[in-house]
Amino acid sequence: MHASARQKLEHRLQPILDLLRKQGLVEQLIDRSEEDRHSLGAELLHRQHHQELRRKLAHLHPADVTHLLEMLPPDERSAVWGSVPASMAGAILAEASDPVAEGLIEETASDRLLNICEAMDPDDLGFIDDMLPTAIREELVGGMAERDRSWHETTVNYPEHSVGYLMTRDMLLIEAGATVRDTLKYLRSLEDFPDHTDQLFVVDERRHLLGALPLKALFLNPLKTPVSELAMPAPTVFMPEQDASEAGQAFDRYDLVSAPVVDSRDRILGRLTVDVVMNFLREEAEEDAFLREGLRRDEDLFGPVIESARSRWMWLALNLMTAFVASRVIGLFEGSIEKLVALATLMPIVASIGGNTGNQTVALVVRGLALSQINRENLRYLALKELGISVMNGLIWGSIMGAVAWLLYQNPELGLVMAAATLCNLIVAAAAGIVVPIVLDRLERDPALGSSVVLTFITDSMGFFIFLGLATFMVQGQSA
Amino acid sequence: MHASARQKLEHRLQPILDLLRKQGLVEQLIDRSEEDRHSLGAELLHRQHHQELRRKLAHLHPADVTHLLEMLPPDERSAVWGSVPASMAGAILAEASDPVAEGLIEETASDRLLNICEAMDPDDLGFIDDMLPTAIREELVGGMAERDRSWHETTVNYPEHSVGYLMTRDMLLIEAGATVRDTLKYLRSLEDFPDHTDQLFVVDERRHLLGALPLKALFLNPLKTPVSELAMPAPTVFMPEQDASEAGQAFDRYDLVSAPVVDSRDRILGRLTVDVVMNFLREEAEEDAFLREGLRRDEDLFGPVIESARSRWMWLALNLMTAFVASRVIGLFEGSIEKLVALATLMPIVASIGGNTGNQTVALVVRGLALSQINRENLRYLALKELGISVMNGLIWGSIMGAVAWLLYQNPELGLVMAAATLCNLIVAAAAGIVVPIVLDRLERDPALGSSVVLTFITDSMGFFIFLGLATFMVQGQSA
Numbered sequence: 001m002h003a004s005a006r007q008k009l010e011h012r013l014q015p016i017l018d019l020l021r022k023q024g025l026v027e028q029l030i031d032r033s034e035e036d037r038h039s040l041g042a043e044l045l046h047r048q049h050h051q052e053l054r055r056k057l058a059h060l061h062p063a064d065v066t067h068l069l070e071m072l073p074p075d076e077r078s079a080v081w082g083s084v085p086a087s088m089a090g091a092i093l094a095e096a097s098d099p100v101a102e103g104l105i106e107e108t109a110s111d112r113l114l115n116i117c118e119a120m121d122p123d124d125l126g127f128i129d130d131m132l133p134t135a136i137r138e139e140l141v142g143g144m145a146e147r148d149r150s151w152h153e154t155t156v157n158y159p160e161h162s163v164g165y166l167m168t169r170d171m172l173l174i175e176a177g178a179t180v181r182d183t184l185k186y187l188r189s190l191e192d193f194p195d196h197t198d199q200l201f202v203v204d205e206r207r208h209l210l211g212a213l214p215l216k217a218l219f220l221n222p223l224k225t226p227v228s229e230l231a232m233p234a235p236t237v238f239m240p241e242q243d244a245s246e247a248g249q250a251f252d253r254y255d256l257v258s259a260p261v262v263d264s265r266d267r268i269l270g271r272l273t274v275d276v277v278m279n280f281l282r283e284e285a286e287e288d289a290f291l292r293e294g295l296r297r298d299e300d301l302f303g304p305v306i307e308s309a310r311s312r313w314m315w316l317a318l319n320l321m322t323a324f325v326a327s328r329v330i331g332l333f334e335g336s337i338e339k340l341v342a343l344a345t346l347m348p349i350v351a352s353i354g355g356n357t358g359n360q361t362v363a364l365v366v367r368g369l370a371l372s373q374i375n376r377e378n379l380r381y382l383a384l385k386e387l388g389i390s391v392m393n394g395l396i397w398g399s400i401m402g403a404v405a406w407l408l409y410q411n412p413e414l415g416l417v418m419a420a421a422t423l424c425n426l427i428v429a430a431a432a433g434i435v436v437p438i439v440l441d442r443l444e445r446d447p448a449l450g451s452s453v454v455l456t457f458i459t460d461s462m463g464f465f466i467f468l469g470l471a472t473f474m475v476q477g478q479s480a
Numbered sequence: 481m482h483a484s485a486r487q488k489l490e491h492r493l494q495p496i497l498d499l500l501r502k503q504g505l506v507e508q509l510i511d512r513s514e515e516d517r518h519s520l521g522a523e524l525l526h527r528q529h530h531q532e533l534r535r536k537l538a539h540l541h542p543a544d545v546t547h548l549l550e551m552l553p554p555d556e557r558s559a560v561w562g563s564v565p566a567s568m569a570g571a572i573l574a575e576a577s578d579p580v581a582e583g584l585i586e587e588t589a590s591d592r593l594l595n596i597c598e599a600m601d602p603d604d605l606g607f608i609d610d611m612l613p614t615a616i617r618e619e620l621v622g623g624m625a626e627r628d629r630s631w632h633e634t635t636v637n638y639p640e641h642s643v644g645y646l647m648t649r650d651m652l653l654i655e656a657g658a659t660v661r662d663t664l665k666y667l668r669s670l671e672d673f674p675d676h677t678d679q680l681f682v683v684d685e686r687r688h689l690l691g692a693l694p695l696k697a698l699f700l701n702p703l704k705t706p707v708s709e710l711a712m713p714a715p716t717v718f719m720p721e722q723d724a725s726e727a728g729q730a731f732d733r734y735d736l737v738s739a740p741v742v743d744s745r746d747r748i749l750g751r752l753t754v755d756v757v758m759n760f761l762r763e764e765a766e767e768d769a770f771l772r773e774g775l776r777r778d779e780d781l782f783g784p785v786i787e788s789a790r791s792r793w794m795w796l797a798l799n800l801m802t803a804f805v806a807s808r809v810i811g812l813f814e815g816s817i818e819k820l821v822a823l824a825t826l827m828p829i830v831a832s833i834g835g836n837t838g839n840q841t842v843a844l845v846v847r848g849l850a851l852s853q854i855n856r857e858n859l860r861y862l863a864l865k866e867l868g869i870s871v872m873n874g875l876i877w878g879s880i881m882g883a884v885a886w887l888l889y890q891n892p893e894l895g896l897v898m899a900a901a902t903l904c905n906l907i908v909a910a911a912a913g914i915v916v917p918i919v920l921d922r923l924e925r926d927p928a929l930g931s932s933v934v935l936t937f938i939t940d941s942m943g944f945f946i947f948l949g950l951a952t953f954m955v956q957g958q959s960a
Contacts, residue, residue: 010852017857063733071853073861184699193696196737198678215695216673219664252762253543255755257676257737274754275735281758282732285765286847293843294836301848301862309869312840316833316877323832324884330825337817337824344817344824345810348940351828352803353796356774360792363773367766368781372490373551377497381553382781389789397796404804460828 013068016056020076053083062091070100073302078107086112090120094127097283099300102131114139122148123168126155154269163247164240166280167261167270170194173203174227176210181223183213196273198257202231209237209260209268237262238272247272248281249371291449294318322457326351329461333468336475342409343471346418349401351463354425355456357393361386361433362451369441370448383434390430394423413474421467425459428466432458493548496536496560533563542571550580553782558587566592570600574607577763579780582611594619602628603648606635634749643727644720646760647741647750650674653683654707656690661703663693676753678737682711689717689740689748717742718752727752728761729851771929774798802937806831809941813948816955822889823951826898829881830947834905834939837873841866841913842931849921850928863914870910874903893954901947905939908946912938 057065057080065084069077069092081104084092093101093116105113105128117125117132117140129137129152141149151169158164171194174183183200187193200213211231221230236254238247238261250256251274261270287297294315299308330337330347337343365382368374374382398419406415436454437447537545537560545564549557549572561584564572573581573596585593585608597605597612597620609617609632621629631649638644651674654663663680667673680693691711701710716734718727718741730736731754741750767777774795779788810817810827817823845862848854854862878899886895916934917927 017855061734067733067851067853070851071848071855071858073858187699190700192700195735196678197696198676198737216677219667219698220670220672252755252758253547254541255675257678257754274737274758275732278732278754278758278761282761289843289847293840295840295843299844301844301853302858302865305865305868305872308865309872312837312869312873315840316837316873319836320829320833320877320881323829326832327825327829330828334821334825338821341814341818341824344821344827345807345814347824348810348828348831349800349803349807352806352940353800356799357792357796360773360775360795363769363775364779364781367769368551371547371550373547373781375497375551378551378553378782385782385785385788388785389792392785392789393792393796397800401800460832 058085062088066092066095089116094124105131122152129156161244163238163242166244166276167272169270171271172200174200176202176228178227180221180225196258201260207267209262209266244280248277251277326460329464336472339475347467350421350425350467351460354429354459354463358429358433358455358459361430365437366448386430390426394426398422417470424466425463428462429459538565542568546572546575569596574604585611602632609636641724643718643722646724646756647752649750651751652680654680656682656708658707660701660705676738681740682707687747689742689746724760728757731757806940809944816952819955827947830901830905831940831943834909834943835936838909838913838935838939841910845917846928866910870906874906878902897950904946905943908942909939
């Protein structure tokens with residue numbers, strides 16, 4: 001029986017974890033004072049472990065070492081990073097999540113860092129550029145060949161979520177006048193192809209993009225065919241300013257492996273490849289899951305406590321404020337609660353059911369917006385549908401909760417209030433579930449992030465208000 | 481200035497939306513009775529519109545037509561689907577989300593459906609196989625060539641989230657004895673290459689996988705080189721039973737375009753390609769966002785109301801039950817609330833802040849589990865960190881809320897209770913935020929889906945219990 005990919009990865013990493021744990025390597029070295037470490041025995045032990053670690057790491061794929069680093073607490077992470085071969089270190093910095101890469105850069109001595117960065121490919125370097133100390137950055141840029149420098153300066157100036165930031169200049173260009181034979185000759189002259197080369201780009205002498213030539217066309221066609229005949233006339237083309245998540249949708253929709261990036265005059269600037277796009281989409285999804293809960297987009301699982309605690313303050317404050325306002329709504333009705341304490345017990349149910357169903361509508365609308373499936377025409381249909389569902393469910397589940405309240409407190413009027421408030425809050429929830437994400441989208445805020453907080457605030461406050469308001473009429477009616 | 485991809489798509493689809501809306505084509509045809517529709521004028525209008533629609537649709541990419549169908553309410557969706565060229569219809573069914581594809585299949589006449597399916601490639605057919613009426617399915621399988629049939633039966637029998645379900649048999653194999661020259665000759669003899677061919681697989685005479693030969697190696701090496709020398713010895717290999725999301729992580733981590741799928745004896749069965757993997761990852765993420773809110777994984781934005789309402793009952797019932805239990809916790813303390821009605825006003829704040837911070841811990845742990853970054857060794861570190869954060873934030877924000885409660889009700893003891901309860905519930909939230917997803921993971925349930933409901937239940941109930949329990953001591957102390 002073959003092992004799964006996850007098991008295989010664990011299997012590859014286990015010897016290193018064992019090494020780290022069993023011999024208590026790291027704790028020993030960190031806890032020991034400077035002189036002690038240099039005593040002969042400790043020094044030998046240190047070297048021996050370091051070499052074993054280094055040997056084991058050298059056999060792993062850089063992506064696997066990155067994974068290992070991300071799952072280690074700070075001390076062990078440092079020990080492993082110190083043993084990573086210099087040839088692999090650059091790939092790891094480019095692959096690691098931002099806070100992990102930042103931490104690693106911080107603890108690397110300047111000369112080692114400079115060596116690592118000098119060996120990096122300019123595309124990879126662009127991804128960590130903003131984390132490097134200014135001195136290192138200046139030294140690097142100063143040491144670059146002119147062509148590398150201008151490329152580096154181009155890409156780092158595009159925002160992080162843009163096509164320009166993600167594009168590579170590694171691509172194969174061929175002039176329109178060439179034949180299949182010329183192209184094959186050119187390709188044979190190369191030492192290697194850029195990664196993810198599924199097509200060549202056909203250009204004129206001023207690098208205007210004329211079309212894309214799939215590699216397979218070179219196998220399938222006679223040698224004398226001009227490439228201009230084989231090039232597809234209108235491949236999917238991106239602009240560097242474009243949002244990378246749009247490019248991601250296009251890669252997904254049209255099954256692309258690579259696509260050209262051009263400037264406003266259709267001159268080719270670079271190329272976007274599926275690996276970078278896929279990586280971007282995964283990171284974006286992970287970041288969204290974090291931002292939705294008010295975590296920093298790059299919170300490090302094993303980062304320092306104080307930094308993590310402080311980064312969560314804004315979110316705590318925001319949530320306390322909304323909870324406080326909802327609580328003031330309750331405060332308005334303290335008189336009624338004093339007369340009938342059952343209201344305090346039942347009110348969270350009305351608020352909670354509104355929040356849960358409203359968030360369902362939010363999830364539907366957010367996906368519809370993300371996939372551009374919602375427009376003015378079908379919005380009315382969608383709104384009527386969600387309101388229809390909430391009326392239907394409000395009648396059914398409101399009745400059930402009303403009956404429960406009636407039986408529990410032997411108070412039929414309280415049951416009626418419970419049923420009516422549940423129905424009304426479900427309608428509020430459906431309406432808010434549609435309106436909130438759409439308004440955020442119109443305001444150019446990401447509806448996937450803010451909608452839930454706003455919606456829960458509305459359904460909580462309105463749930464309390466509707467239920468306690470209706471109950472106040474009832475209580476006053478009874479006492480009158 | 482160039483338009484963005486989203487604008488371009490909207491631009492391509494707009495003429496069709498205009499056609500549908502402006503002329504009220506669909507509503508007219510649907511609302512009209514059968515005889516009326518066959519009156520000469522209506523018939524002419526119908527034909528004219530149908531032809532215009534058909535002409536416009538024929539110019540679009542199938543993925544764009546799918547997008548259009550998914551954003552249309554039922555009636556217009558039917559009208560467009562009826563005008564889709566038969567040659568494009570199969571690709572649309574394979575591309576559309578499940579409920580949309582199901583709806584389209586349901587409304588297609590048997591003979592048209594059979595025609596569409598017969599023209600589909602067996603891989604695509606596998607994706608909609610379970611939605612087809614039995615009669616159609618049997619007729620299709622009966623009409624297949626032996627090789628197609630056995631492939632079809634192989635893939636449809638793998639579960640939907642497995643590598644086997646997603647793999648294609650379209651791949652290029654080359655025997656180990658061949659040279660580069662032989663391979664080029666073989667490739668030139670083909671009419672076309674399978675999509676996403678970045679490598680050939682080198683096999684022995686019994687189809688055992690010996691290695692992978694990147695296409696570029698054929699350009700870069702002399703004609704007489706044996707392919708066995710050029711093949712990479714250990715490419716990433718998948719088994720058909722393997723979970724597709726694991727394969728997705730491997731494609732992302734190792735930047736793959738294609739990878740071989742083999743049986744337990746290393747014989748090659750098929751191939752996994754990046755387009756299918758990317759599509760799977762996107763759908764999985766979308767489904768998770770829905771399942772997290774208790775929506776059916778394939779809820780159709782414009783599906784029928786009753787079906788949608790019913791599919792949400794389980795979720796409503798579950799949430800009502802947890803809210804009801806939390807409410808019974810409040811019920812235990814009705815005596816204290818009667819004595820001090822401010823408790824009813826303040827208690828939702830304590831519950832709410834616990835839920836919000838607990839869900840932050842859940843988000844961190846869920847991502848850590850998904851990326852296999854959490855194991856027994858680092859769990860203790862993570863738990864201590866989250867508890868540390870909750871104590872720190874509990875002291876700070878608990879004090880603030882305590883001070884607010886004190887000032888608001890001029891009751892210093894109430895302030896103390898508020899502060900202590902906030903601190904305690906934050907600690908409960910951190911502990912539950914770690915334990916709940918890890919327990920769900922051990923029970924082989926997806927922690928991304930169930931954790932939030934369970935956590936909110938715990939932080940609500942415990943928030944009420946801690947706050948009202950502490951307050952009861954205080955109230956009793958005051959009255960004693």
